[in-house]
Amino acid sequence: MANEAHPCPCDIGHRIEYGGLGHEVQVEHIKAYLTKSPVDAGKAVVVIQDIFGWQLPNTRYMADMIAGNGYTTIVPDFFAGQEPWHPSGDWSTFPEWLKTRNARKIDKEFDAVLKYLKQHCHAKRIGVVGFCWGGIAVHHVMMKYPELRAGVSVYGIIKDAEDVYSLKNPTLFIFAENDAVIPLEQVSLLTQKLKEHCKVEYQIKTFSGQTHGFVHRKREDCSPEDKPYIDEARRNLLEWLSKYV
Secondary structure, three states, rough: OOOOOOOOOOOOOOOEEEEEOOOEEEOOOOOEEEEEEOOOOOEEEEEEOOOOOOOOOHHHHHHHHOOOOOOEEEOOOOOOOOOOOOOOOHHHHHHHHHHHHOOOOHHHHHHHHHHHHHHOOOEEEEEEEOOOOHHHHHHHHHHHOOOOOEEEEOOOOOOOOOOOOHHHHHHHEEEEEEOOOOOOOHHHHHHHHHHOOOOOOEEEEEEEEOOOOHHHOOOOOOOOOOOHHHHHHHHHHHHHHHHHH
């Protein structure tokens, strides 16, 4: 994601080569990538894309990782057929591009996905995970949908809005210390607001020395010093889902 002062740094890291364990399905007016859990426990997780869209191999890799831990996972096309951002795109046009892809205006698509999970996947307990643009979307849906058991927002930009603390259910926020577009002051403000007003469980973790995209866009073997942080963040994500979904 980007704010007004910076271009989006989501091109930091690697696009991994990954085919995927799931398959594509039609969910009303949008497409989605679905991976069934090896064990049908009635649990599902919606995985929300970054600006590079629902077909990014990195996001599908994360969805399959989550599925391997006992959840049916679905990565819907929350851009509803609109083109995702391309890494070689002209960043000067990014703000205009983003105006037609508002992470807080996905309720129509999210409703369709919840209906699909309940009717076709027998989901009774549902969580949500999102990266970058999807991290903002997670923050939004966790304030709107009480049926979501848990949320994990991974480096989603925080706006200084009064309603950032009205979470309905437990939410984990993961940030990177050296994120070019999410200053630590914003993380501190979120921490303060949640401490003062939030009535549900939440946790905020900032990972030392890491940059935007580190959880899902770096290779596991990218560098020895980064790998422990990537592994820890992924483990925290799975532990949060396990505890609350």
